[in-house]
Amino acid sequence: MSEQNSEFKTTKEILKLNEGEKVKVRGWIYRKRDLADNIFIVIRDSEGIIQTVLSRKNSPESIISLAEKANIESSIMVEGVVKNDERAPGGKEIQIENLSVIGFSDDFPIKGGESIDYLLDIRHLWLRSRKLTAVMKIRQSILEGMREYFKKNNWWEVNPPILTQSAVEGGATLFEVNFFGKKAYLSQSAQFYLEVMIFSLERVWAITPSFRAEKSRTRRHLYEYYHLEGEAAWMNMKDMMGHVEGLVKSAIKKVLNDRLEELEIVKRNVNILENSLKASFPEITYDEAIEKLRRKGINLKWGDDIGADEEKVLTEYYDTPFFLTMFPKHLKSFYMKIDDSRPELVYGFDLEAPEGYGEVVGGSQREDSYEKLYKRIIEEGLNPNDYQWYLDLRKYGSVPHSGYGLGVDRLVTWIAGLDHIRDSIPFPRFRERIYP
């Protein structure tokens, strides 16, 4: 038995039907215009919109009064005949023969022109908009494209915990939870758990919510975000950069393939996306980046961090995503592997999205020597006791390995060309917002 109820056609299917065919549709009233001879009801469903027309002359009074009473966003079912008419959006409409209201709607609060603040208060209603619907579909395709890439390259998907005992890195602020009287925290990264898993599965990935309690006031931070992380044995930094490039390209390809209509709804210029598939992503080392920025007249010296403003300047050199690599070790985390030929550097890489969007991926080759890792932990002023099981991994058949974390919501924001990360996810957690 099919899950699809064949009795009803979707709005998209109806646009492909011939004149004269009899159909049933169901959905929500998107627009209604009550005129002298006709009532126009535009119906919205998950796939699009279709105009339906109720003739006042040829319809029973009972149906006309239903149509008059049904406000925007009422859920209705309509039965009628397909008719070609170039005045209708999409060139087709349905002449209504029968109509029933499933659920009447109160006066819908969104009419156009509302402020972001107000719309966020009614996010549960705002999510019905065509724009947000399109973004959610793009998001799905991005995840699908990446999933296909993992599958093709024989990576294993695993499910690490969200409740954890301690931080991966000392710095980032954690949300604390009460774990039966013990202090526990919401995970900020699954990295250490994935590193465990490579000793059996070799190539593993996970998508989990990650949490950062650091108060941020930017358009690229969420307190709760979808973190896609990968970790693989036997791969060095370059290998992993190649993997990340393939992963991101797979997402872009999927979207360009399946979601052109939605890209148009969100008014995304697809040139940059198409460019990004053509060439390989350029790499620029930290050294070169500092050099470039200095030539641009920015007052920076070697060892300074490359901040958001500097990233935006670098972004101007490229029309595809690009890698930033080989950072001074004092700017990065203790677990990144040191370059023995230049011990002030670590094998770290970031993937930056163009057009000013900035960092989407952060990754590195991991330190695989017990002694060196132990030393780095001490150097950073951390307590080795907090990292006992993590250190253990270097005592039982350690291997060179690398990994990364990708901000799913940031990738969606860039690919969909959004101006704020909040619209990349249905219920964004940011700016002290927890409702709805």
Next chain:
RNA sequence: GCCGGGGUAGCUCAGCAGGUAGAGCGCCCGGCUGUUAACCGGGCGGUCGAGGGUUCGAGUCCCUCCCCCGGCGCCA
């Protein structure tokens, strides 16, 4: 946490030499109408973010607090 901007009708905003609150949209009523965010006329609608102060009088000036927006930092 820091810097900047802002809270006035259901929504978007105007009003700021301090003198009893206004427009557009929405809503209700009427008209017109194969409409495309339809149009035209009328009506309803406000403890001016909260508290305190100055003043004969405060949306307007002063103080404190709350909330929102943009940017930095933190990172994905």
